[in-house]
Amino acid sequence: MTDQIDSQEPQEDEGDFGLPARLFDEVLDAVEAGDAARLDAIFEPLHPADIADLLEQIDARDRRALLALWKGGMDGEILSELDDNLREEIIQSLAPTELASAVRELESDDVVDLVEYLDEDQQSAVLDALAATDRIAVEKALAYPEESAGRLMQVEVVRAPEHWSVGEAIDFLRRAERLPDQFYHVMLVDPRMKPVGYVQIGRLLSKSRATLLRDITEESFRTFHVEDDEGAVAYAFNQYHLISAPVVDDDDRLVGVITIDDAMNVLDEEHEEDILRLAGVGGESELSDSVRETTKQRLPWLAVNLGTAIIASLVISLFEETIAGLVALAVLMPIVASMGGNAGTQSLTVAVRAIATRDLTTSNVWRVIRREVAVGLINGLAFAVVMGLVGLVWFGSPMLGVVIAVAMVINLVVAGLSGVVVPVVLDRFGVDPALASGTFVTTVTDVVGFFAFLGLASVILL
Amino acid sequence: MTDQIDSQEPQEDEGDFGLPARLFDEVLDAVEAGDAARLDAIFEPLHPADIADLLEQIDARDRRALLALWKGGMDGEILSELDDNLREEIIQSLAPTELASAVRELESDDVVDLVEYLDEDQQSAVLDALAATDRIAVEKALAYPEESAGRLMQVEVVRAPEHWSVGEAIDFLRRAERLPDQFYHVMLVDPRMKPVGYVQIGRLLSKSRATLLRDITEESFRTFHVEDDEGAVAYAFNQYHLISAPVVDDDDRLVGVITIDDAMNVLDEEHEEDILRLAGVGGESELSDSVRETTKQRLPWLAVNLGTAIIASLVISLFEETIAGLVALAVLMPIVASMGGNAGTQSLTVAVRAIATRDLTTSNVWRVIRREVAVGLINGLAFAVVMGLVGLVWFGSPMLGVVIAVAMVINLVVAGLSGVVVPVVLDRFGVDPALASGTFVTTVTDVVGFFAFLGLASVILL
The missing domain is CATH 1.25.60.10 (MgtE N-terminal domain-like)
Known part of the structure; x- marks a missing residue:
């Protein structure tokens, strides 16, 4: 020691x-x-x-x-x-x-x-x-x-009939020939082996021998099915402050137990996956991966990004004449797209995270959309003023200032809107929003940003 | 129930x-x-x-x-x-x-x-x-x-002198008037109240009364100081599979205990903070925040991004004449910057995560930098070929293809390099890399991307 x-x-x-x-x-x-x-x-x-x-x-x-x-x-x-x-x-x-x-x-x-x-x-x-x-x-x-829960659980369970007393449980444990290496609870089962509650081992020592086990069960109790997703299990452990939980088969019979340390591992892995997927890296990436494996993980997402970047370029190419007429537009256009991309990433990260923690649901999705649009509008107006002045001072053109200001407001509102709607819709269709939202949202903000800015310029300035 | x-x-x-x-x-x-x-x-x-x-x-x-x-x-x-x-x-x-x-x-x-x-x-x-x-x-x-650990711990601890036997511990627990609501271990202390190990309650029931507690302590044991950071505590619980851990004061005396459910909460919060900070959202953001609070959280990061976007625009403005001579450059230049930004975000997310899990250290930082640069080079070459062909087919100019291809390679290598170096350096200076790396890295990839592409174009094409 x-x-x-x-x-x-x-x-x-x-x-x-x-x-x-x-x-x-x-x-x-x-x-x-x-x-x-x-x-x-x-x-x-x-x-x-x-x-x-x-x-x-x-x-x-x-x-x-x-x-x-x-x-x-x-x-x-x-x-x-x-x-x-x-x-x-x-x-x-x-x-x-x-x-x-x-x-x-x-x-x-x-x-x-x-x-x-x-x-x-x-x-x-x-x-x-x-x-x-x-x-x-x-x-x-x-x-x-x-x-699944079935892979996560340990099959060694300390269990007792629900009608036992503390004394009976202690005698049983002292006689037991083989107990699991670590156990913190006794699972109570009914005669058909269905788990009905659990008792902390500590309680066995602090209560009188005559106390019935069913009278000292823990308040927070959840049962999992062997095929439940491990992510849902980890969520429930975190949400309901569970320490152990029984796992049952199709007949509701106790077949194993999951403990909080397993759930903590899963939670950690899920977070890792989310954070890497949001960045367009496969969730399986490890720091010890070789150059070859790393390249294989990253290339597909860069290829997708290349496709979307080309779409944005196609939008720009619609306005080649406009740009030829006023090169200042080429100088300023990345600002509108970049601000939209950043604001969209902010919204979508909050939304993806809230979907993962079950905080964003059908009950509040409209409220969150309204909030994100309002935030986009306010931030858009604030930066519209700033950029309007920058456009005016830098290029001496009040109308250029107006164009960039209006494009900024449009793009930040669209960013707030798409930042919530895209992950919610992907989730509804069963696609992991962490995996695909980023590409969609930045495509939207690039396309809208370039189109709004160059389109307005072609109408107003030329 | x-x-x-x-x-x-x-x-x-x-x-x-x-x-x-x-x-x-x-x-x-x-x-x-x-x-x-x-x-x-x-x-x-x-x-x-x-x-x-x-x-x-x-x-x-x-x-x-x-x-x-x-x-x-x-x-x-x-x-x-x-x-x-x-x-x-x-x-x-x-x-x-x-x-x-x-x-x-x-x-x-x-x-x-x-x-x-x-x-x-x-x-x-x-x-x-x-x-x-x-x-x-x-x-x-x-x-x-x-x-700190002091805020996280509970002060109610079940403790026993290290020389006690199982029987003495059981008798003590049965006599105790008030035990904590939940406890899973008995902490062993030496005569000066320094914790020296801990015993699972389950072991008390499965071992004979004469067994000495010090002979059945858990293998994995870590002590925390009241002022230890809760993030370090959560890391240690996850790394060493702890269920409980003692907390000591400046005199090494046992003053409390932290349990795995507290550590799991902290781990969850730290992940939340990291993921939100990487996206430029304050780590304190909640879905129930008002429009005003949300705007306040997001505006500062958008303002920083505006500053960096303007820097990128200044780079572009150096080449106004070049663009005026060949508008195709304005069409293609966002592709180089966007690919660099994405590749940089991939590298930096992996690096930020690895710093948080203590997997990226002085021992392997050079190896990881070499890997990221190599991956950037390979991906850069792959996309250089693709974009070279796109440039050739779209605009019918072989030299334009060469320019975008070379710029792509340069920018993806720089992205891989800065994606690791920026968070490592920030961490070394005590700045949370999740909070600031993204802005730095995309600034670098924007500036390098525009400069390489337009600079090469001005030399080669005009």
């Missing part, structure tokens, strides 16, 4: 729990010196998650040298913490016996987590390394859809 | 745990009919978080009518779940006695959460409503810095 506490100190040096640079130097020195004992001593007090981070952050060449030196050190917990692509690479490099000893110590739900995105060969290599009962549990979990 | 289970059904109608539209209709009907009993019946089975969401999602006028009808229904838990601005509005509308009865039932750390962002008058109104001991606990917590 003392080791564990000490191991925290180096992190605190940076005041921030990231891995300290000193650790990397020490590890790389040990690898270069080929000193396996020193490497073991450095890794021994570290949490598996930190070792995984370290492996992700060093160069591929250093990593290969480290792994060659650190024979037999790799365990299942470190594998679980690795990015998907690195996990595959490292599993590939392990001998079958090493792999077997690494995964045997894991609980079955951790094995599911470890293997679910491996390719088939690697998956069966890991499954073959397991004891028969564990293998069956893992295979059963893998039969549930990806990202 | 049956009520609780039934209350879940309406959410499941939408398969998604959002509030069903039907619920809104029922509530608004009851309010219109002035039927307080019906309103009570609708709200009775709902979780406070759902009632808070409902209050946030209806119109301000409906909300006032609802609250007037639902006299005395408001409780502390609902107040805790509300958006900050609505919470202030509703607390304002409550009579002092109503407020007192609403907050008295809350635990002290929930009261801290409730009052920390209220204005001073409201804060003292709530504090005055508390019992003296609770008020002192809340005031003590408020003395810690905002967003």
Whole structure:
């Protein structure tokens, strides 16, 4: 335990729990010196998650040298913490016996987590390394859809009939031969195995033995179905402050339990996906991805953006004569488009986030649209005044000022409107709004911005 | 309990745990009919978080009518779940006695959460409503810095001397007069009250009475200081799979405990802030904010963007003569800038996210920069070919194709480079990279894009 506490100190040096640079130097020195004992001593007090981070952050060449030196050190917990692509690479490099000893110590739900995105060969290599009962549990979990409650849950549940007293529950737990590694609640079930509530273990110790379990159940209780989406599960844990929740099958029978740490992981992953998708990066991107993988993730979105940029250019090309007549228009037109793009991104990010947190619903969508349009109008008017003056001062043309001012108001209103409507409509059609909204909205604001500005100019100025 | 289970059904109608539209209709009907009993019946089975969401999602006028009808229904838990601005509005509308009865039932750390962002008058109104001991606990917590571990922790801790056996701990718990509402661990302390480990309550029930507590402590254990940043706390919970963690004061004495549900909340809020800041919206934005508040949040970032857009326009104005000589340049130039902006946003979002998760550190920053530049180069070459052909076919000029192709390569490489370097440098100077990187990076890609394209054109084409 003392080791564990000490191991925290180096992190605190940076005041921030990231891995300290000193650790990397020490590890790389040990690898270069080929000193396996020193490497073991450095890794021994570290949490598996930190070792995984370290492996992700060093160069591929250093990593290969480290792994060659650190024979037999790799365990299942470190594998679980690795990015998907690195996990595959490292599993590939392990001998079958090493792999077997690494995964045997894991609980079955951790094995599911470890293997679910491996390719088939690697998956069966890991499954073959397991004891028969564990293998069956893992295979059963893998039969549930990806990202479902069934994959997330652990099958080991501490349960009790709803009519038991505290005393009966305590006696049962003390007699039980095998309890899960971590458990915080006893699930109450009716005679048909339907979960009807749950009791905190702490309550068992603080209430008299005669107290009925059903009288001390938690207030906040939600049941999930094995095929429920893990995102909905994470949302419910966050919304209803759940610590554990039962999972049932089609017959409403208790088949597993999901705990808050699983839900926290999912919440973190969903956020990561949202933020990356909004930026036009595949949600699966990892910092340890190779140049090739990274290029593959980003190219499609840049290609889509190229298409929309060409559409905007086509709009500009309609006004080539106008621009030839007054080059100042070419100088000023990106300002209108850029302001629209930014205002649209503001609105759409708020909308995408609110859809994800179930705060934007049919009940308030009209109110939010009205608000965004009003905000666009006010901001548009404010910047219309500014840009009108800039146009006047810079190019000495009052009418140019008027054109840019009016175009600005139009584009910011359209930005506010499309920033809400596009994600809401995409969501209604079952498309992830984080994935596609940005492109739509900036296309709209580019097209409207250029068209309004150049169109007005061609009418008013020439 | 049956009520609780039934209350879940309406959410499941939408398969998604959002509030069903039907619920809104029922509530608004009851309010219109002035039927307080019906309103009570609708709200009775709902979780406070759902009632808070409902209050946030209806119109301000409906909300006032609802609250007037639902006299005395408001409780502390609902107040805790509300958006900050609505919470202030509703607390304002409550009579002092109503407020007192609403907050008295809350635990002290929930009261801290409730009052920390209220204005001073409201804060003292709530504090005055508390019992003296609770008020002192809340005031003590408020003395810690905002967003610190000290504000997050609960002061009620179940602790035991490290030398106790399981039997001694169980006897102590059964005798204890007041235990926290929720607790999952017993903290072990040394004679000077320094926390040295913790034991799951479940272990107490599954081990023999003679087992020493120090022999069954959890492996993953981290201690926080009262002034640690809550973001670092949330990171550590996620990284090390913590369920509870002790908080100590300057003398290393145990003063409180943070649990995973608090950490999950913080993680969620930090993500929200990051995603909104990346989009140029203040991290405090709520969907229930008024037009005025929303305008105030968004205007500053649009103003910054206007400044940077004007800088880009100044670059264009350097080439007015070039554009006057060949208007096709004005048509094509936004494509180069737009592609650079998108590629830059991709890189910077990955970098900002990796900084937040401590995955991008001094150890791998050069490798990530090399990767981003390489990806920019490959994507740049791919789109250079495409745009070179577009330039040739559209405008029939091979040299125009070459100009746009070369400008594209230059701008995508610069985008990859600045997408990593800008957030890393901002972070090094203590500026939140999510807040400011976007503006910097798109300014760079706009300026470089316009300058490269128009500059090359002026040299090669004219």
